[in-house]
Amino acid sequence: xxxxxxxxxxxxxxxxxxxxxxxxxxxxxxxxxxxxxxxxxxxxxxxxxxxxxxxxxxxxxxxxxxxxxxxxxxxxxxxxxxxxxxxxxxxxxxxxxxxxxxxxxxxxxxxxxxxxxxxxxxxxxxxxxxxxxxxxxxxxxxxxxxxxxxxxxxxxxxxxxxxxxxxxxxxxxxxxxxxxxxxxxxxxxxxxxxxxxxxxxxxxxxxxxxxxxxxxxxxxxxxxxxxxxxxxxxxxxxxxxxxxxxxxxxxxxxxxxxxxxx
Numbered sequence: 001x002x003x004x005x006x007x008x009x010x011x012x013x014x015x016x017x018x019x020x021x022x023x024x025x026x027x028x029x030x031x032x033x034x035x036x037x038x039x040x041x042x043x044x045x046x047x048x049x050x051x052x053x054x055x056x057x058x059x060x061x062x063x064x065x066x067x068x069x070x071x072x073x074x075x076x077x078x079x080x081x082x083x084x085x086x087x088x089x090x091x092x093x094x095x096x097x098x099x100x101x102x103x104x105x106x107x108x109x110x111x112x113x114x115x116x117x118x119x120x121x122x123x124x125x126x127x128x129x130x131x132x133x134x135x136x137x138x139x140x141x142x143x144x145x146x147x148x149x150x151x152x153x154x155x156x157x158x159x160x161x162x163x164x165x166x167x168x169x170x171x172x173x174x175x176x177x178x179x180x181x182x183x184x185x186x187x188x189x190x191x192x193x194x195x196x197x198x199x200x201x202x203x204x205x206x207x208x209x210x211x212x213x214x215x216x217x218x219x220x221x222x223x224x225x226x227x228x229x230x231x232x233x234x235x236x237x238x239x240x241x242x243x244x245x246x247x248x249x250x251x252x253x254x255x256x257x258x259x260x261x262x
Contacts, residue, residue: 005034007054026069026090030056035082046076046084057088060196068092068156070196093154093197105147112140113216113224118231120224137223147206148186149176151261152199159190159200165257170211172251176261180235181210184249202261209233211249217242 010029018025032049035042049056056074063069069092077085115121122135171183183204190200214231216224228242238245254261 005032005049005051007032007049007051007056009054023091023093024069026063026066026092028057028088028090030054030086030088032056032076032084032086033082035084042082043076043078043084046086047074049084049086056086060194063090063092066090066092070194100150100152102150103147104150105145107143107145109141110144112142113137114231115140116142118233120228120230122226134226137226145206145208149183149204149206151202153202153260155190155198155200156196157198157200159188159198162188162200166252168249169252170249171254173253173255175254178206179210181212181247181249181251182207183254184211185254202258210235210245213246213248215244215246 008031010031013029015029016027030049032046034051035045035049037045047056048058057071059071059074061071063071069090071088072091073087073089075087075089077087079085113120121138121140123138124132124135126132166185167187169185170181171178172180174180175183183206186203186205188200188202190198192198210233216228216231218224225242229240231243231245232240
C-alpha cells in the first residue's frame with residue numbers, strides 16, 4: 001500500500017528573506033513525505049502536494065502574512081525516495097510611493113473678450129465733433145497655462161479598470177492644491193509581466209482656469225451683449241447676467257480614489 005502524503009511546513013527555522021534593488025524575497029520550507037510514482041514524476045508531484053490539511057502554495061498565490069508577496073518559484077529537493085524538501089519563494093516589490101513623478105507645462109493661445117481681472121474688454125470711440133459710439137468689444141488672446149502631471153507606481157491594480165472608472169473625469173474637491181474642476185484624469189497606462197504586478201502610469205492634465213466652459217449671451221452680430229456682468233471664475237458662482245459656467249466632465253474626488261498620490 002502506498003504511503004500517505006504528508007505536507008509539513010518547517011516552523012522551527014525562521015523564514016529567510018533577502019532584498020535586491022528590484023524586489024524583496026521571502027522563503028518558506030516544507031517537508032513532503034509519501035510521494036509515489038516514477039523518479040521523474042516525484043519531484044513534480046512534491047511541488048503540488050496536498051495531504052488534505054496542508055498544500056504546497058501554488059504559483060502566483062499570495063503569502064499568508066503579506067498580501068503583496070506572491071509565489072514566484074517552487075523547487076523540490078529530494079531527500080530520499082518519496083521525501084522532499086520543497087522551497088517556496090515569494091517575491092514582492094516595495095518601492096517608495098511614488099517612486100517616479102513628472103511635470104510638464106506649456107502655454108497655448110486662447111481667445112477671450114475679458115482681461116486678467118475678467119472685466120469685459122471694450123474700446124470707446126468718439127468721432128471728432130461727433131457723438132460717442134457704442135463701445136466695441138475687443139477680441140483678445142491670452143496665454144493659457146496647461147500642464148501634465150505624471151506618477152508611476154508598481155501596483156496590483158489593473159490599469160484597464162482604472163481607466164474605465166476615472167479617465168476623462170475632473171476633481172470634485174481641491175486636490176494637491178488645485179481648485180475644483182481644474183485637473184483632468186487622462187487614460188491610465190500600465191505594463192505587466194505576470195498579470196499581477198503592473199507598472200502603472202497616471203497622468204493628469206491641469207488647466208489653471210477650469211475644464212468647465214463659459215458661455216455669454218451674444219448679439220446677432222456675434223458680439224457679447226453690452227450689459228453682461230463680470231464673469232466669476234473662482235467657483236463661487238456658476239451664472240450671472242448674460243453668462244453661465246457649464247460643467248463638461250463628470251467629477252470624482254481624487255483624494256478618495258487616488259489616496260496613494262500625495
